[in-house]
Amino acid sequence: MAIIKASIPKGTRDFGPVEMIRRNHIYDTIKSVFKKFGYQEIQTPTMENLDTLTGKYSDEGDKLIFKILNSVDYLNQNVIDMVHSFKNKYGDDYKVGKFRDDGTEKRAIIDNTLEPPTPESLKKNKEYLDEFRRIQNKCASEICSKALRYDLTVPFARYVVMHQNEIAFPFKRFQIQPVWRAERPQKGRYREFYQCDADVVGSNSLLNEAEFICIYDEALSKLGLTDFTIKINNRKILTGIAELIGKPSQIVDLTVAIDKLDKIGLEGVEKELLSKGFTADDLHTLKPVILLAGSNEEKLAQLDTILKTSENGLKGIAEIREVFDYLASFKLNKAKIELDLTLARGLNYYTGCIFEVKTNEVAMGSIGGGGRYDDLTGMFGLQNLTGAGISFGADRIYDVLEELKLFPNTTQESTKVLICVFGKEEEKYALPILASLRAQNIHAELYPFGTKIKKQMQYANDKNIPYVIVIGGDEMQSGKLTFKNMQSGTQESLSIAEIISQLNLSQKK
């Protein structure tokens, strides 16, 4: 067998023991809150049929889907014929070079016959490349019929439609699984990463939206965050603003510009809006929107006036008010709630409330987001099923907890005590002790005899094991074992019963 250098695909990660404990801490905390609010876990397959996924994430997204080669027909007659006639058409004069990860050419097509390039040869080059792209895509769809999950939303929609007769609606599900995207890897962006979603479908009550805010609040507070903001907006308010000035398609330009008010001031915002094609009249109408400030209630009161002619806008205001009314009955922990008109994530997707969560303790993008959508399952033929959902950005939350040193001590999870022995006889003596520790549910290990005690101690240190029992001839004779606290360095001579009671005490801490 040839020796292969050990490596992993770029953009993917191994998670070692400490990372796993920390990641599980995040997932377990979020899960416990999801469950408390009645959300149930499901899992869907890693592979979905390719046609389940394509066309759902825009052309850009489609390119980032990892496709799986068919296990048998991965070179069929169609591909052979297609490639053959392509090559016949262009002959040996044209070849394609390597592509970069993002699909752009690393080097241009090599046209062997012509040098330097003429306008005509460049045109032919482009024609060749376009045709190459076309058959490349066609070829991919001939030889791949499955792909890796790209998000949890489309598989959830597919799940709801397939299982609609078994499901009790409103269906509240959560799902924590990895997804894959063929993006160019960079710091904080991976090709395999976990999503952590909760959605409810089949209920239009705004209680759901209010409860999502409670879920964010409780989960993030439990994780130790003390200063974070849940921003809320409503698509209908944005629609109302667009109606004010008759420019519905430019709502994103508008929100992006407003968002810069703090940085570039009113003048800057107005300048940017003019450059995007808004008129002086528009600016006049928009000025109260741009300058909207104050408490959430003050903002809503101003919007009442600003949007008084827009049915959609007023509906959006009423929805936000209703969510706030629900929240008044629930006591939030640490979350601040902020109405933010610049929030416009996934604008084409969301139809009602929109959420985004930001920590104020660390410079970091959003650590969560979501909203209401009206037609999740239409793409699979089940119409008019309204839903709302949120997502936790688990990888970013990991980085935040790490930076704020909020991860609990990992020794809770790992081995509590290591028994070190000098030799075979001591090992034999130690075995029932090991068994009695484990019978007390104490995570315990015995280092097999034959290794110097110093190295055994090193193992305890490396593995963050907080206590060590040393057994030599003296200990066997007296029945009093050497019990060492690896953090403080102190050691005592104790009976096994005393050791167990100490360990049980420290377990409860």
Added chain:
Amino acid sequence: MAIIKASIPKGTRDFGPVEMIRRNHIYDTIKSVFKKFGYQEIQTPTMENLDTLTGKYSDEGDKLIFKILNSVDYLNQNVIDMVHSFKNKYGDDYKVGKFRDDGTEKRAIIDNTLEPPTPESLKKNKEYLDEFRRIQNKCASEICSKALRYDLTVPFARYVVMHQNEIAFPFKRFQIQPVWRAERPQKGRYREFYQCDADVVGSNSLLNEAEFICIYDEALSKLGLTDFTIKINNRKILTGIAELIGKPSQIVDLTVAIDKLDKIGLEGVEKELLSKGFTADDLHTLKPVILLAGSNEEKLAQLDTILKTSENGLKGIAEIREVFDYLASFKLNKAKIELDLTLARGLNYYTGCIFEVKTNEVAMGSIGGGGRYDDLTGMFGLQNLTGAGISFGADRIYDVLEELKLFPNTTQESTKVLICVFGKEEEKYALPILASLRAQNIHAELYPFGTKIKKQMQYANDKNIPYVIVIGGDEMQSGKLTFKNMQSGTQESLSIAEIISQLNLSQKK
């Protein structure tokens, strides 16, 4: 957007809420035991580099690896040239048909020119097909450089080599993740399934083997199994037997035949052995092996005599004895231990003890297995690292628990109480009640107002929610809420404090 029929790839599964609770119950139980014995969790990426995986699972296994299409260069100049010259060579006279899932042809190659087939055309057919296969495989390796994890063992070996400088040896790791194999799906065999492995590398102590037996015993007993057998054998004993008769390559034939003693008797076994090329002399020598019976100690005593001339055999016996010696210090729960010379799983892989676990309560293949191997990481250039490992067959264990009705009541995990309200006002009244239930860590839901109580009750039933609180005008006036036990059907009028104390009581049960 075109409407797509909701479906999933064959051999894959959705897991709904009840299945997830049950699957987590199995994983959590096994994990808790792994941790108690000092094993630490790791996770590796879903995708591995293709060359990390190929050549590790025999040719048969290589064919079952799911390959991932490169995200950019999935049709390159090499493929174009290869396919083009293939087509040029055979012209339009030859085409390939569809293949079955297992790679055999559904229909033969169509040779347009010749009918009926002649010996010559058949020969040409075969030549075409062989060549097609060759370029198909070459093409796959040109357009795919990543693949889905096929098991947890090779990624673990790769992990150990990549992270050898961070690891404290002996390294005890466990890993519970899905793997993918392009096998023909059938009952109980999936293309995506979970493996559940624990391995230790860097320690040759047989304490590890003894502890694996304890882990099986504790985990399966915790899951409720009361009658299961952990079979043990040793590769060196098998080697010793082969040395007795000088037929080392036929050890599998031998063990397969011996395994049938109960069914076909001594005569039958001897007949089968003769048909496999064993001689009468061999049979004479093997007879004591075939007839080996009695307690484990009795079997070992007989083997002492039978294998007295084989150094390897005696070493194997000594290893088994040492494992039994260790076990004498540990109290097993429900497991029976049986020395079984017919156990030969993964013979080319294991070098010392071999394990297999079978339940005696349900007809089912092995629900676990493992053993010691000498050179796990050699394929990645790290030599002489000994290891041992076991695996739990989680899917089969699921089926066993289901058949024996051993799954705990799922209501422990799901919503405990549903609040049903008649209208908007009752909903408002109910919100602080909902909040106070959740503050007590009681999983609680409020069914949004606007739906008939009967339908709300149906939701509680469908979701297996054990308690319901009904709030109407009377309840609001008296402060005594209707509290219904959905299983018994009884209902009482109770204050919220009384309800909470009842629910807390039932939670502790």
